[in-house]
Structures are given as structure tokens and as C-alpha cells.
Amino acid sequence: MWPTAELHVHIEGTLDADLIHELAARNGLPVPAGAGRGAPFRDLQEFLDVYYANLDVLRTRQDFQDLGARYLARAATAGVRHAEIFVDPQSHTERGVPVEDVLLGLSAALADARAEHGMSGGLIVCFLRHLGPEAAMAALEAVLPHRSLLLAVGLDSSEVGFPPALFRDVFERAAAEGLRRVAHAGEEGGPDYVWEALDILGAERIDHGNRALEDVELVAHLRATRTPLTVCPLSNLALRTAGPDLADHPIAVMLDEGLRASVHSDDPAYFGGYLDDNVRALVAAGTVTEDQVGVLAANAVASSFLPDAGKAALLAEIRAHAELVGAAVPALALDPAEV
Numbered sequence: 001m002w003p004t005a006e007l008h009v010h011i012e013g014t015l016d017a018d019l020i021h022e023l024a025a026r027n028g029l030p031v032p033a034g035a036g037r038g039a040p041f042r043d044l045q046e047f048l049d050v051y052y053a054n055l056d057v058l059r060t061r062q063d064f065q066d067l068g069a070r071y072l073a074r075a076a077t078a079g080v081r082h083a084e085i086f087v088d089p090q091s092h093t094e095r096g097v098p099v100e101d102v103l104l105g106l107s108a109a110l111a112d113a114r115a116e117h118g119m120s121g122g123l124i125v126c127f128l129r130h131l132g133p134e135a136a137m138a139a140l141e142a143v144l145p146h147r148s149l150l151l152a153v154g155l156d157s158s159e160v161g162f163p164p165a166l167f168r169d170v171f172e173r174a175a176a177e178g179l180r181r182v183a184h185a186g187e188e189g190g191p192d193y194v195w196e197a198l199d200i201l202g203a204e205r206i207d208h209g210n211r212a213l214e215d216v217e218l219v220a221h222l223r224a225t226r227t228p229l230t231v232c233p234l235s236n237l238a239l240r241t242a243g244p245d246l247a248d249h250p251i252a253v254m255l256d257e258g259l260r261a262s263v264h265s266d267d268p269a270y271f272g273g274y275l276d277d278n279v280r281a282l283v284a285a286g287t288v289t290e291d292q293v294g295v296l297a298a299n300a301v302a303s304s305f306l307p308d309a310g311k312a313a314l315l316a317e318i319r320a321h322a323e324l325v326g327a328a329v330p331a332l333a334l335d336p337a338e339v
């Protein structure tokens with residue numbers, strides 16, 4: 001198993017049928033009608049309707065700790081050594097769950113994972129773009145008392161119609177607080193959304209970024225600046241933003257173009273797979289080679305917000321694994337001086 005980093009997983013998207021039933025029973029709630037529903041979905045909206053309805057069973061700090069622990073234990077089996085986890089506080093505070101229960105529950109799970117699985121990690125608070133910039137600013141203000149638990153801010157949910165520029169002020173405020181910045185862009189929105197995320201929000205990583213390939217100038221810019229793209233192939237198939245054949249997935253072109261792209265899970269309980277499942281599916285489809293799996297792992301580590309020493313240690317683990325399995329991973333991808 002290649003050691004790697006998970007940089008694009010929504011913790012709410014790991015809420016599977018087993019845990020939904022368990023939490024519904026614990027909290028004396030009905031099991032939501034969509035429990036256990038997975039891909040395919042008619043479109044993004046159908047998926048989001050099921051997704052938000054299922055969240056109703058998450059009520060207490062313990063619920064969030066259990067959700068985080070369940071995910072982190074599964075990630076450890078996928079070779080994940082460092083996990084930067086998205087959380088949408090607005091999905092929970094809107095239902096009356098105190099934001100500290102969300103953040104402290106997940107942080108407790110991360111602390112336990114460090115002890116139990118030797119994994120490092122952190123939380124990225126995402127703003128739901130369909131709720132607009134004012135709600136995003138209120139959400140940021142609500143989490144700032146817990147600033148020490150947070151790595152970064154991000155932007156997710158329905159993309160088209162909610163361009164990054166709307167969120168300029170909230171990202172500026174987050175940066176002033178010393179938070180790192182990432183944003184979903186170029187999943188459904190065009191290359192202009194990616195440019196805005198970079199130029200206006202100061203995003204250091206682009207989540208998805210598939211449609212960046214439509215703009216030659218943008219591809220050159222991403223390559224020159226080594227801007228990471230966190231790509232989620234099974235999610236793209238489930239939501240029909242790529243495919244229908246995984247063999248045609250843009251990750252192959254991204255790697256050929258020398259972009260710092262890596263593969264992640266997105267919402268694995270709904271889209272059919274965790275990080276390792278995504279990688280296995282790409283190899284099975286012939287989209288990436290076994291050697292390129294090592295490049296994807298190295299890119300993920302290089303794209304993380306780990307300190308340099310942490311990156312160097314994980315790259316050394318990847319180098320050792322490459323030697324063990326006889327994989328040819330370019331030395332440049334594994335050079336700590338290059339990250």
C-alpha cells in the first residue's frame with residue numbers, strides 16, 4: 001500500500017448507511033429515506049438532496065467524533081498517513097448543532113488517529129457557496145474562536161452560479177487570521193472559475209480543477225506555479241462531470257502535462273470509493289500506470305499543508321515503498337527540495 005495524503009474528503013460524505021442507522025437509533029430519530037442511497041445520481045441536486053437529509057442523524061459531539069473515527073480508521077487501511085478533512089459547519093449549525101460540537105468532536109477523532117494509526121491531519125472549514133457570501137462570513141466568525149483547531153478554509157457545494165469572486169471578503173478575512181485557502185473550482189464551472197479562485201481568493205489548491213484543461217494559458221500557469229489539483233475520479237463519474245468511461249478521465253492529461261495532480265475520495269459513502277478505490281479503478285481502466293500511482297502519492301504529500309519536515313518524512317516512505325515494489329517514480333517527484 002502506497003503511503004499517501006488525503007486532501008479532498010468531505011467528512012459528511014463518509015456518513016454511510018451503517019452509521020446512519022446507528023446514530024438514528026442512538027438519538028431516537030427516524031432513519032432518513034435516503035440512507036444507503038449511492039451513485040448513480042440524476043444530477044448534483046439529486047445527490048445533494050439525499051446528502052443533506054441524511055445529516056439529520058448527526059446531533060452530538062460524540063456523533064461527530066464517531067463519524068471522524070470511522071473515516072480515519074478506513075483511511076488508514078488505504079495507506080493515508082495524513083488527512084486534511086473538509087467539514088461544512090453551516091450544514092450543522094443550520095440544524096441547531098453548536099459549531100463547537102462539530103469541531104471538537106472531529107478534532108478528538110484526529111487526536112485519537114494520531115495515537116492509534118500514526119496519522120497526522122487537520123480540519124478545513126468549507127463554506128457552502130449556495131448560501132452566499134454573508135452566510136459564509138457569519139460561519140467564519142463562528143469558527144474563529146476555535147482557530148487553533150483549523151488548518152484552512154475552503155469553498156464547496158453547488159458551483160455554477162456562485163463564482164469564487166462572491167467570496168472575496170471572507171477569504172481575505174480568513175487569510176488575515178493566518179488560515180490557508182483552498183477552493184472547489186472547475187468541477188462544473190469553467191476555467192474562469194479556476195482563475196477567480198486563484199487570483200481573487202488566493203486559493204493555494206484547487207479542488208477538482210478538471211475544466212482547467214480547457215484553457216491552455218491556465219494549464220501553463222498551474223504548471224509554473226505548481227498549484228495542486230485534488231482530483232476525485234469516481235465522484236466525477238457519479239455526478240457525470242467526467243466519463244462515462246474512466247479511461248477518458250482528465251487525470252491522465254493532467255499528469256502528462258506535468259501538473260501537480262493527486263487522487264482523492266470526495267464523498268466516498270455516496271460515490272463508490274475511498275482513496276484506494278479511486279486509484280485502483282484508474283489503474284484497472286488503464287488511465288494511470290502502477291508507476292504513476294507513486295507519482296500521485298508523492299503529489300498528494302507535496303500538495304499537503306504539512307510542514308517541510310513532515311513532507312520529507314512521508315516522501316522518504318514513498319521512496320522506500322517504490323523500491324520495495326520496484327516502481328519507477330521520477331526522482332523529481334520524491335525530492336523534498338522540490339516541494
Ligand SMILES: [Zn+2]
Pocket residue numbers: 008010156184207266
Ligand atoms: Zn469535494
